[in-house]
Amino acid sequence: MLGFPKPYPEELLYSTVARAGVHDGETSPKQLLDQVFLNRKVIATVDLPSHVQSIAQQYPENGEPSTASLIDQHTLLPIYAPFMPAERVLKLREWMTGSSYGAVHLASGIAASRVKAKNNLYVCKQCLLEQQSIYGEGFLHRLWQVPLVKVCPIHGALSRTNIELDSEHRHTFFPIDSVERINDVLIDNQDQVFAKQSANLLNNYCEGISYSQWTLFYKRFAANQNYLNGSRIDHAQIRETVVKFWGKKWLEGVGLHPVDAETSWLKSIFRKHRKSFSFAEHIVAITALSEGQVNIAYAIQEAASLKVHLDSASTRMPQTDVIFESPTSPDQLQWLALLSECSPKLARNGNKALYARLYRNHHDWLMAIDLAFHTESSVVNNRVDWPQRDRQCARELKHIIESLADYLDAPHLSRTFLIHQLNQRATIEKNLSRLPRCEFLLSKYSESTTEYQARRLVRAYLVMKEKQKEIKRWSLIREAGLSDERMTNLVSELLTEILRD
Ligand SMILES: [Zn+2]
Structure with missing residues (x-):
């Protein structure tokens, strides 16, 4: 034109x-x-x-x-x-x-x-x-x-x-x-605040922040805004602040009133992230806890700049994401060096003064680090070099995932299916808790039932279109090997959308 x-x-x-x-x-x-x-x-x-x-x-x-x-x-x-x-x-x-x-x-x-x-x-x-x-x-x-x-x-x-x-x-x-x-x-009034934060989002394009980075961001954010109870996140206090800041009525109006239950989105956002939260959930949590002081665009930049080391002890145990400060003091570095050689208990007994200083000055950090190393040394079977096994299997797994990624005809990429493609599948399956990299890849790339059904539907649609077959609801379902009973709600929505096109 x-x-x-x-x-x-x-x-x-x-x-x-x-x-x-x-x-x-x-x-x-x-x-x-x-x-x-x-x-x-x-x-x-x-x-x-x-x-x-x-x-x-x-x-x-x-x-x-x-x-x-x-x-x-x-x-x-x-x-x-x-x-x-x-x-x-x-x-x-x-x-x-x-x-x-x-x-x-x-x-x-x-x-x-x-x-x-x-x-x-x-x-x-x-x-x-x-x-x-x-x-x-x-x-x-x-x-x-x-x-x-x-x-x-x-x-x-x-x-x-x-x-x-x-x-x-x-x-x-x-x-x-x-x-x-x-x-x-x-x-x-709250609508003004929400609209301004949404405008901040539109004007600051950013992508590529991982779930681990968001997890770490929220742990630090809770600590910085004083929402810790000892070294734990104070979920009750957070909920109270969010409801007070936005008001129950407003939160219910937008469908984000956090229930007082384990399944609440607000609790989940301050835990290990396993799925995406909506922009609105991020805005509601960040704005309320900072009393309107933190711009969402700034929070995003902060999260993007966080370094999450896959090879540190921190990924072995979710709670060790609670390393609020990077270890920069000589005491912290010395402690890490000791832990690479012996258990926290032995390190403590041999270096009481160092332990006392760390206890006083870097308490949360010390607890998190010790917990990680303690668990590892007490559970792990020392005959196997698990970190090395983990790296090797993760490489294998990554290769498998990559080779299947663009293959529309692939079978259901469930956790079990992916594990069973590995050479040492039995060992891997039994010891996943010692293989954080593999665990990470599996939770990130394994396909839910909805994702699998959606893929089959799209594949069937493309095949029928290519063969110039007339696309009817029943014929598309049959080609995709689905049935009304087994189809998830999301997939039937997608089906309706495809048929409308
Ligand atoms: Zn206007």
């Missing part, structure tokens, strides 16, 4: 495409899809659109803006990327570049998340007036569409519009002039 408009600062790509249609005088949605994407099946997606490359190709002169910068600056990826494992972000970016068959939403965890995407388009009427006077036309600002955001930080309450995003008009990019405002959203 000639003269395709460039996106304005913070404009959603959805809005840029809609403007392109207006500039070109293109009134038929299908024609617009043909012109921009050469594909009439493209869905007008607001948050994490696919086919971004087709948009980048509209700017042939100097290749700017690039696909990557369009994704970073004109989609909602920045609110998800800092909280997902690096390889998942990479996959998402690939899918957003090309086509995704609904996989983007599944992989980003939006479908599974407590925090749902908005069902309607939202606008700030004051911003629209200002855009009109500056640019001569209005456009959709990214922040308006961020889940749970109800206000424009400058002007106040957003307005809900008549444009439903999951409706039969899924292939239409609605121009801003065709949008009707239905009502202003009801807001509280």
